Amino acid sequence: xxxxxxxxxxxxxxxxxxxxxxxxxxxxxxxxxxxxxxxxxxxxxxxxxxxxxxxxxxxxxxxxxxxxxxxxxxxxxxxxxxxxxxxxxxxxxxxxxxxxxxxxxxxxxxxxxxxxxxxxxxxxxxxxxxxxxxxxxxxxxxxxxxxxxxxxxxxxxxxxxxxxxxxxxxxxxxxxxxxxxxxxxxxxxxxxxxxxxxxxxxxxxxxxxxxxxxxxxxxxxxxxxxxxxxxxxxxxxxxxxxxxxxxxxxxxxxxxxxxxxxxxxxxxxxxxxxxxxxxxxxxxxxxxxxxxxxxxxxxxxxxxxxx
Amino acid sequence: xxxxxxxxxxxxxxxxxxxxxxxxxxxxxxxxxxxxxxxxxxxxxxxxxxxxxxxxxxxxxxxxxxxxxxxxxxxxxxxxxxxxxxxxxxxxxxxxxxxxxxxxxxxxxxxxxxxxxxxxxxxxxxxxxxxxxxxxxxxxxxxxxxxxxxxxxxxxxxxxxxxxxxxxxxxxxxxxxxxxxxxxxxxxxxxxxxxxxxxxxxxxxxxxxxxxxxxxxxxxxxxxxxxxxxxxxxxxxxxxxxxxxxxxxxxxxxxxxxxxxxxxxxxxxxxxxxxxxxxxxxxxxxxxxxxxxxxxxxxxxxxxxxxxxxxxxxxxxxxxxxxxxxxxxxxxxxxxxxxxxxxxxxxxxxxxxxxxxxxxxxxxxxxxxxxxxxxxxxxxxxxxxxxxxxxxx
Numbered sequence: 154x155x156x157x158x159x160x161x162x163x164x165x166x167x168x169x170x171x172x173x174x175x176x177x178x179x180x181x182x183x184x185x186x187x188x189x190x191x192x193x194x195x196x197x198x199x200x201x202x203x204x205x206x207x208x209x210x211x212x213x214x215x216x217x218x219x220x221x222x223x224x225x226x227x228x229x230x231x232x233x234x235x236x237x238x239x240x241x242x243x244x245x246x247x248x249x250x251x252x253x254x255x256x257x258x259x260x261x262x263x264x265x266x267x268x269x270x271x272x273x274x275x276x277x278x279x280x281x282x283x284x285x286x287x288x289x290x291x292x293x294x295x296x297x298x299x300x301x302x303x304x305x306x307x308x309x310x311x312x313x314x315x316x317x318x319x320x321x322x323x324x325x326x327x328x329x330x331x332x333x334x335x336x337x338x339x340x341x342x343x344x345x346x347x348x349x350x351x352x353x354x355x356x357x358x359x360x361x362x363x364x365x366x367x368x369x370x371x372x373x374x375x376x377x378x379x380x381x382x383x384x385x386x387x388x389x390x391x392x393x394x395x396x397x398x399x400x401x402x403x404x405x406x407x408x409x410x411x412x413x414x415x416x417x418x419x420x421x422x423x424x425x426x427x428x429x430x431x432x433x434x435x436x437x438x439x440x441x442x443x444x445x446x447x448x449x450x451x452x453x454x455x456x457x458x459x460x
Numbered sequence: 461x462x463x464x465x466x467x468x469x470x471x472x473x474x475x476x477x478x479x480x481x482x483x484x485x486x487x488x489x490x491x492x493x494x495x496x497x498x499x500x501x502x503x504x505x506x507x508x509x510x511x512x513x514x515x516x517x518x519x520x521x522x523x524x525x526x527x528x529x530x531x532x533x534x535x536x537x538x539x540x541x542x543x544x545x546x547x548x549x550x551x552x553x554x555x556x557x558x559x560x561x562x563x564x565x566x567x568x569x570x571x572x573x574x575x576x577x578x579x580x581x582x583x584x585x586x587x588x589x590x591x592x593x594x595x596x597x598x599x600x601x602x603x604x605x606x607x608x609x610x611x612x613x614x615x616x617x618x619x620x621x622x623x624x625x626x627x628x629x630x631x632x633x634x635x636x637x638x639x640x641x642x643x644x645x646x647x648x649x650x651x652x653x654x655x656x657x658x659x660x661x662x663x664x665x666x667x668x669x670x671x672x673x674x675x676x677x678x679x680x681x682x683x684x685x686x687x688x689x690x691x692x693x694x695x696x697x698x699x700x701x702x703x704x705x706x707x708x709x710x711x712x713x714x715x716x717x718x719x720x721x722x723x724x725x726x727x728x729x730x731x732x733x734x735x736x737x738x739x740x741x742x743x744x745x746x747x748x749x750x751x752x753x754x755x756x757x758x759x760x761x762x763x764x765x766x767x768x769x770x771x772x773x774x775x776x777x778x779x780x781x782x783x784x785x786x787x788x789x790x791x792x793x794x795x796x797x798x799x800x801x802x803x804x805x806x807x808x809x810x811x812x813x814x815x816x817x818x819x820x821x822x823x824x825x826x827x828x829x830x831x832x833x834x835x836x837x838x839x840x841x842x843x844x845x846x847x848x849x850x851x852x853x
Contacts, residue, residue, distance in 0.1 A: 180789065233691060258689035259581060260659050266586045267618045303788030303819060318734020323788045324841070327817065344733060347586040373734060376583045399738040402750055404722065423741075440745050441738035442842035 154364040155286040155338040158297045165190040165223035167230050167238050169201050174229030177301050179203045184304040185295040190217035215245040225249040227299045236261035243274040251299045252279035262347035276349025282319035282341035310335015313359035316371035317344045325369050328445035334459045337365040352382035360390050367393045367452050367459050374400030375421050380429045387433035393455050395448035396430045397438040398423045461685045463699045464508040466564040468681035476650035479678050482566035491540050495533045502568035503536040507543050509558040510704040517550035574667035576600050579655040588616045596667035622652045639674030647676050659689030708771050715767040724749025725779040727772040731756050739784045748849035751778045765798035769806050780811040780852035792816045792824030800831040811851035815844035
């Protein structure tokens with residue numbers, strides 16, 4: 154098993170005819186992901202061709218979902234139109250909308266989040282690398298790759314990874330894979346201050362997933378999400394968790410590439426979050442090079458086999 | 461994006477947030493004209509820089525106070541001459557300070573009581589929040605720490621906007637009644653409308669004041685905007701003051717790079733914001749000091765790498781460079797050739813450690829080795845960080 158997506162998940166791509174969307178749709182198809190539809194308003198009826206693949210393009214998400222049974226969307230729509238693209242997924246009743254787009258105005262996301270509250274559709278991101286459930290093939294092919302993560306660094310297995318940052322997620326996944334530790338699902342929740350799915354949401358899912366035996370949680374300075382997740386882990390999580398917080402050296406009040414990573418007070422500094430992690434029994438990676446080893450330490454101490 | 465107080469106050473007036481009458485001047489010749497717009501009487505002279513703590517700041521020539529009260533307009537003119545063109549150092553500017561290029565004159569209001577008011581994003585609820593306090597004119601962090609019961613918050617539902625009952629609730633908590641409540645209510649609604657309609661990231665009014673005649677005025681204004689939303693606000697982009705920004709950061713943004721100068725001596729060049737932050741962290745962990753945050757983005761090109769090297773080497777404090785690239789999708793060999801090209805183009809006399817991992821990494825490492833350049837190759841992030849820290853005295 155895995156969380157949120159499986160290798161059988163049918164995926165549509167919004168913005169499949171743009172450079173960015175097209176490139177990653179091709180990489181997902183090569184990985185073995187079931188990309189069954191593209192959506193570009195005005196290009197309905199055309200096809201997205203890649204090797205032997207011929208993916209039909211639709212004018213709307215609702216049309217694409219109805220015709221192909223797609224339940225998840227990968228959103229590669231430019232920032233001014235991305236909020237609308239997310240709302241379209243909610244309106245079409247998809248299970249999951251994965252918003253890769255970076256640079257969506259905060260006000261747009263505030264409205265989108267309000268509109269989606271209590272609804273069926275879950276949002277992942279925006280400004281996130283997406284989500285990967287590795288497959289059983291060579292270099293984890295045959296899995297479901299939604300977004301922009303490099304599929305080949307994964308390996309099918311039993312560790313769940315959740316992170317706000319893209320490249321830092323890849324770093325963690327790579328560290329695990331070279332130690333022969335596979336992953337159940339790797340989730341990028343995105344670096345923006347307003348996002349659809351939180352650390353805690355993903356941790357709960359990993360805790361409930363019988364195939365996941367250990368968890369790596371990667372956070373950043375700013376906000377309260379990692380602290381909230383850590384306290385829940387202390388009280389409810391039955392699985393070993395390793396954690397890393399980026400930004401110990403970030404100067405207060407400066408934007409560090411992610412709008413969400415702003416140090417606003419004492420509670421959301423790296424030091425404060427790391428202290429809470431320790432309090433809650435999370436094994437802290439002392440450097441970003443130590444993420445996989447931290448998980449191995451805590452799993453060994455608890456007698457949990459990771460692979 | 462940040463703007464000056466005088467620009468923020470102009471926006472306040474446009475949205476109906478009352479402010480003391482004021483006028484700005486950029487040259488000494490403009491002082492008289494600006495002051496002519498104000499009535500005779502007590503006048504404030506305010507240095508315009510993008511940093512707080514101006515009142516308690518010190519100019520580099522030793523003069524104290526970037527914000528001054530003057531009994532007459534004639535005094536104000538003299539005081540302004542002593543501010544313009546000078547460098548003001550405050551708790552928020554760092555030791556280098558900021559050059560005062562605009563002076564803002566305002567009527568000095570009679571203050572009955574000072575309050576605090578702000579509108580910003582509440583990350584926990586993903587909704588706008590209005591924060592108010594009866595303790596104005598002081599550091600709000602201190603109030604939050606020492607007397608949290610004096611801070612009031614109202615979270616606004618974006619589906620409905622600021623509701624009347626929420627306005628009443630805030631006014632009651634602040635203890636405003638009669639004319640003050642009526643004027644305060646109008647101000648709250650106008651301030652919230654401005655926050656929402658301009659895509660502001662934060663509006664802070666400290667202090668907000670009441671006057672003996674029942675007026676409610678924004679005496680100060682600190683406003684920043686969501687960079688992601690600037691594309692739909694050309695009128696706000698026009699307020700940008702490049703003098704207030706680090707020239708290296710401005711140059712970086714032209715090349716699609718995200719750069720922030722720090723005070724260490726090991727420059728970093730990294731792809732991805734999270735990895736860039738943690739690269740700084742790991743340098744510090746092994747006893748070094750990062751000179752900057754630099755994110756070349758997920759799909760860095762050769763041209764970007766060259767630009768990044770030039771920006772890094774423009775910082776005279778830099779004594780070594782650490783390149784940390786996790787090429788997930790991007791080809792490590794493309795990055796390696798970019799590094800070699802950049803080093804050849806800009807010349808390099810400093811130690812350079814490169815850690816490449818990911819797609820086509822073997823070819824990338826071979827390109828670096830074959831270049832004949834004195835580039836040290838790092839294995840893991842930890843290994844590479846230790847190498848650069850050792851190489852930089």
